[in-house]
Every structure is written in C-alpha cells, then in structure tokens.
Amino acid sequence: MLKKLLIANRGEIACRIIRSAKKLGIRSVAVCSDEDRMALHVQLADEFVCLGGASALENYLDMEAILNAALQSGADSVHPGYGFLAENAAFAKLLNDAGLVFVGPSSDVIQSMGSKIESKKLVEQAGVPVVPGYNGANQEASILEDEAGKIGYPIIIKASAGGGGRGMRLVNSASEFKAQLDSAKLEARQAFSDDTVLLEKYLAKARHIEVQILADSYGNIVHLFERDCSMQRRHQKVLEEAPAPNISNEFRQHICQAAIDISRSVNYEGAGTVEFICDKSSFYFMEMNTRLQVEHPISEAITGIDLVDWQLRIAAGEKLDIAQADIKISGHALEARLYAENPKKNFMPSAGTLITLSIPAEVRVDTGVASGSEVSRYYDPMIAKIIAHADSRESALEKMLGAIEKTRVAGVEHNLVFLKNLLNHTAMHEGNYDTGFIEREIAELIPPTATYDLLLGMVWKLLALTQPLPWGGKTGFRINMNNSQHFNISADSKIFDVVVTRNVEQPDSFGIKIDSVYFEVREARWQGTSVSGYFNNKKVRGDIAESGGKVIVMRSGGSQTMRIYDPLKQINRNVT
Numbered sequence: 001m002l003k004k005l006l007i008a009n010r011g012e013i014a015c016r017i018i019r020s021a022k023k024l025g026i027r028s029v030a031v032c033s034d035e036d037r038m039a040l041h042v043q044l045a046d047e048f049v050c051l052g053g054a055s056a057l058e059n060y061l062d063m064e065a066i067l068n069a070a071l072q073s074g075a076d077s078v079h080p081g082y083g084f085l086a087e088n089a090a091f092a093k094l095l096n097d098a099g100l101v102f103v104g105p106s107s108d109v110i111q112s113m114g115s116k117i118e119s120k121k122l123v124e125q126a127g128v129p130v131v132p133g134y135n136g137a138n139q140e141a142s143i144l145e146d147e148a149g150k151i152g153y154p155i156i157i158k159a160s161a162g163g164g165g166r167g168m169r170l171v172n173s174a175s176e177f178k179a180q181l182d183s184a185k186l187e188a189r190q191a192f193s194d195d196t197v198l199l200e201k202y203l204a205k206a207r208h209i210e211v212q213i214l215a216d217s218y219g220n221i222v223h224l225f226e227r228d229c230s231m232q233r234r235h236q237k238v239l240e241e242a243p244a245p246n247i248s249n250e251f252r253q254h255i256c257q258a259a260i261d262i263s264r265s266v267n268y269e270g271a272g273t274v275e276f277i278c279d280k281s282s283f284y285f286m287e288m289n290t291r292l293q294v295e296h297p298i299s300e301a302i303t304g305i306d307l308v309d310w311q312l313r314i315a316a317g318e319k320l321d322i323a324q325a326d327i328k329i330s331g332h333a334l335e336a337r338l339y340a341e342n343p344k345k346n347f348m349p350s351a352g353t354l355i356t357l358s359i360p361a362e363v364r365v366d367t368g369v370a371s372g373s374e375v376s377r378y379y380d381p382m383i384a385k386i387i388a389h390a391d392s393r394e395s396a397l398e399k400m401l402g403a404i405e406k407t408r409v410a411g412v413e414h415n416l417v418f419l420k421n422l423l424n425h426t427a428m429h430e431g432n433y434d435t436g437f438i439e440r441e442i443a444e445l446i447p448p449t450a451t452y453d454l455l456l457g458m459v460w461k462l463l464a465l466t467q468p469l470p471w472g473g474k475t476g477f478r479i480n481m482n483n484s485q486h487f488n489i490s491a492d493s494k495i496f497d498v499v500v501t502r503n504v505e506q507p508d509s510f511g512i513k514i515d516s517v518y519f520e521v522r523e524a525r526w527q528g529t530s531v532s533g534y535f536n537n538k539k540v541r542g543d544i545a546e547s548g549g550k551v552i553v554m555r556s557g558g559s560q561t562m563r564i565y566d567p568l569k570q571i572n573r574n575v576t
C-alpha cells in the first residue's frame, strides 16, 4: 500500500481525498498557496507544504514546485484530484520519472484521451459511435468553414485540448462562423496554449450521460453505471443524478458496455469517466475524462463503492476484486453544486468571506470551506456539493429539497434558490430535461427580488432602530400614525421606495409600503439572528446577518442582500 500521499489540489476534493487516505492509513501531505494557508484541506492533512503565491500558476499548477514538495516531504505518491494538473500528461510523466506514483492512468493514456481529436479517432476504431463532425489536421479557416457547411448548421466548435466548456462555441449559421472560430481559438490559446479545434454537429435537445469506470493494472474493468449531467449552465454541470432517469435497461447496458470497450481499447487504469451525448435512443462518444469527476459521489451513493479508496488501491497495485455482476444500483442519488455565484448576473462568481454556511446533516456534504472561510476570487467558486441518496428518485428529490430549504449561506452571492427552483421544476420531476433546459427556462429559474425578504430586512431595521439604548433613551427615530417615514432599500441593482407608518402604542406593528404594495405587519419579532412577523396575515420567518453595512436575509434556502438607508442619515444611493 502507499505510505505517504501528496494531494496536488485544494478545496473540497483535497479534503475528500485526505479522508480516504486516512481511512487506508496513508499519511497525507497538503500543498497550498499563501491565500489558502488557513484552508480546511491544510488543516485536515497530516502535513503541508506552502507553495506561496495566490494565482494557481504560482502553486497548484506549478509542476516543479509540486514535485519538489513531494520529494521534500518524502511522499511516495501524488493524487491530482480534478482540474489543475489532473489531466496533464507531462505532470504524470514528471512524477513517474522521479520514482513517484501518479494516482491515475499512464501519461500516454492521459495524452491520447486528453485530446478530443485523438480520442475520437481511437474510439471510432473501437467501434463506438462518435458525434459526426470534422477532426482533421488541416486547421485553415476556409477549410474549417467548408467542413462546417458539409456537417450542416448548427455546429459546435470545440478546442481539442478543451475542458470546462472553454474554447467551445455554438454556431448557428455560416455568417457567424469566422467570428466564432476566432473567439474559440483565442480562448483556447489562452487557456490551453493550443488552439487546435474540431467541429461537431450540434445535437439539439440532447442529454449528457456519462459512465463511471474503474480499471486495475491487470485488465479488470467494471462500470459503476451512468450519471445524467444534462442540467447545465454555460455548458457546465450544476445538478447531476444517478442513475439517469427515463432510459431503458437495454440502453443502459449498451452505453455502459461502450464505456468498458473504450477503456479496454486504451488499456485504461484507475477511475475514469466516458462522456456521451445522447439523442433519443442513440448515444455518441464525446470525451473521456482520465480522472475523478466532481460528481463522483452520486455513483458512490448508488453502488456503495468508494471511488477514491479504489483509486489509491489500484495505484498501489491492488487487484480489483469486485465483479461486474456484484455491482447493483441501489436507490437514486442527486448532487447539487452550491456555487458562490450570482444567477441574476449571468452566474458571475462571487468572492468574499462566508459569514454563514450551514447545511443539514441528513445529506452528504463535500466541502472545503466552513463559516468564516474565504471564498477566493483566484479559484473555483464552488462552496459545497450536496448529495442526497434515497430509495427512489422521488424520495431523493424530496430529501434534497428539504436539505436546501434548511441550508443557510451568507456573505457571498450563491445559487441556492436557483437550485431549489430547478429541483421544483416539473421537468425535473418528470426526469425530462436536456442540456439546453436551463438556458430556455432561465427567466423562470432566476428568483426575482422577493418582497418578503425586503420586508424582513425592513422589520429588522425598524426593531433595531427603536431598541432601547443602554442609557435608557431611544434612538432619534420617532413616528406615529400621522407621520410616515421614508426609507430606501437597494437590492439587485434596484432601488425600492419604502414608506413606514407606525402607531407608537404598538411597537410590534407597522404599515409598510414597498413601491406601491402595502403590507400590514403584526407581531414583528427579533431575537438573535431570527426575525419574524405576520405580513398581511401570513407568518414569515427568516435569519439575518449583517456585514459591511449590508443586511442579508436568509429564508427558505435563499438569501437576499440589501442596503437599507437610514432616513436620519444622509441617503447614499450606492447600489447593492
């Protein structure tokens, strides 16, 4: 078995790997940037080496620095996690040449499967259908444009070295082709230092279904069934499930067998994922990811197999002792990715201090942060993965929704309400969605500014303003029924006009008009972080956090950030 493992990664996946290493009695070594000195993965590991710097180029992507850290700490192996150097063939080779075990397939396999062009060629030879298109060596713009015409629009341009949706452009007609090609190539050059592209027929209303495989060094290969990852925004996954809904057993068998055939044809070793794009009853190979995937926990949940555990055992030369026939689907699992991003601003990442992070214990939570942690602008903005597993798909959905309702996040913008709306959508309940679903339904999925949140924020402010001061006085705030007071709330780049009326005899009742909508508020209460009241006879409750002059209301999984302008102070219309 391995003795000491360096984890060349950060965040939730580094924590996840350290946990498996601990279980197997392997000592763990974390690496970190200056930004990450206080991060959870550093605290969890037995040892750590600080590589310095902030941007990933100076640390998590610096091969030499990681190799030196491994040698210096006496590690015998390196787990790359996902992202960063996980699919970098040169990195795997560098480690092997230095006598270290790279937890993953051989550098040659990474090389050939890491190229979308090369892997499509190999897969075609193995007899598995690939998406029709052009993957020739001739990269002249005019040739590419001719080929696009032959394929027939719409087509998709992809960077051969691509990943994470980068260097990928959808082209609807010949007139757009040149501009989109230039922009895809520019992005690919910047991200991968390689602007080779391939063209594919764009399959509308397609599903993304991928198969998890596990292979040892002795030719034993098994699959752990499939995951449906069609819920995507900007070609990136946000919600995944296993098994895929609404597919026949025959389809399942075929797609899983295809993944095994592909893996066998390249002598694959370790954990890997074969991604397919599916069109009604057909599937086409898209790419193979030669690493652990973000969404691996849902496959673990339905099969009971610990993938990281097996990655480490296979890397140590152990034989896979699970027969395919013994791997069964048990129940249904969903994963929701909680991101620090603003769905109202085209999912723009949001950085800052997480003031609050609390997710109920009834679900599996994979995270690299906690309340008080920093979500850095330098790295991926994922806060946590929430994984719900239950006997049936309906129960798993219910469990996930229940957990999201009770989750509290404050300090950064996040996508909880977006996830909730996604999970509540009829298309999700019917298991009838495709990769274009989010884009088509975006207006319905993005939460409008909720009036109840503004009301809760306002009620909290009013109660805070009238709290007795320690010396027995009251703040200068005085109003009565005949005297209405104006406030402004800014939220989601909008300014709301608020008019408050109050009877001094009834300190827990108000009349609050937000823009033109009037609410009668009764039994307003504030205790600790909790605020509640009856708004036009409906009982509403939420939690409040305050940070840098901003008020954050958390309710039903969502959070609304706002600024409330105190009428007694000068109005400052800085928009939140």
Ligand code: ADP
Binding pocket: 131, 156, 158, 162, 163, 164, 165, 166, 168, 200, 201, 202, 203, 204, 206, 208, 232, 235, 236, 275, 277, 286, 287, 435
């Ligand atoms: P990356 O490696 O950058 O993640 P992929 O090739 O895995 O790129 O594609 C990402 C997503 O883009 C897919 O899950 C799918 O939603 C969409 N996509 C890719 N190729 C096609 C295609 N030929 N037709 C329709 N959608 C596609």
